[in-house]
Amino acid sequence: MNSIDELDLSEAFKVYAISNTPIFLLKRLRADPATNEISRSFSGEKILAALNELAGVEEKHATDFVRPYVYLVALSKLPEIGYLRAAGDINGVGKWDWFKYIQQVLVESYSPVVRVEIKPPRFSKYTTQFETIGEKR
């Protein structure tokens, strides 16, 4: 996928069409594969730039109405909260009725996750014992 606009948001739009509360929309979009795909494939800068662009243009297609919410939820799945906070400062997001509220909910409920690969303990093949590195208990 080269462009963020190419992603199929038809399922997300169906959810948007039947959403009667912002929390319902948020819960359903969190489970939508499109939000996962965007958060995996695009950087925070690119998603934020796409949101900026959307804020300045008129909606042309039905899916354009759900697009900002999909991008916003995708930002909440990134390991850094900075982009999610910055999304609330974009000029023009007021035209999307639930955007500010959902952004605030996502910021307040954000819980950082740190994932790391740890090197296994060093093992000396000659002694079949772990190499002791440093102090004793």
Added chain:
Amino acid sequence: MRVVLVVCAQSAIIDQQSNALSIINIFQEISSPSFPFAIGGFAIASLITREEDEAENPTDLTLRMHLGNDQIMKANLDVNFQGRLALRHIGNIQGMLITEPGELVVSVNQGTQQLGSWSISIMQIGQPVLTTEATPAIAPLQ
């Protein structure tokens, strides 16, 4: 700084939908008839909290592993609370080798102070007994 939870398991995953942490197959006791042996997946999941006046990027957090009295691993925990008061840390070790029976203790420390730990008993169980059966050879009739 406080460690609410530190636990070792086969895997620890974050649900994409709910952002909840799930810990799968917790290691409490591991038995093997022979040593050394390898554990394919070994995850260390920690839930760390801080007070508002504590640093967002603490530099003195470490993850340590002891087998018996010996420290066999030490890694710095590079964490950033990003303005929040709690974070989840998942460390994965691929191909964890256990060389001898004993108590394996994984701990999260700040400086010299231990904030939380998880112990696993490594036990040696009896070797499998090889049973043999012998029957007298009977010469074929001439």
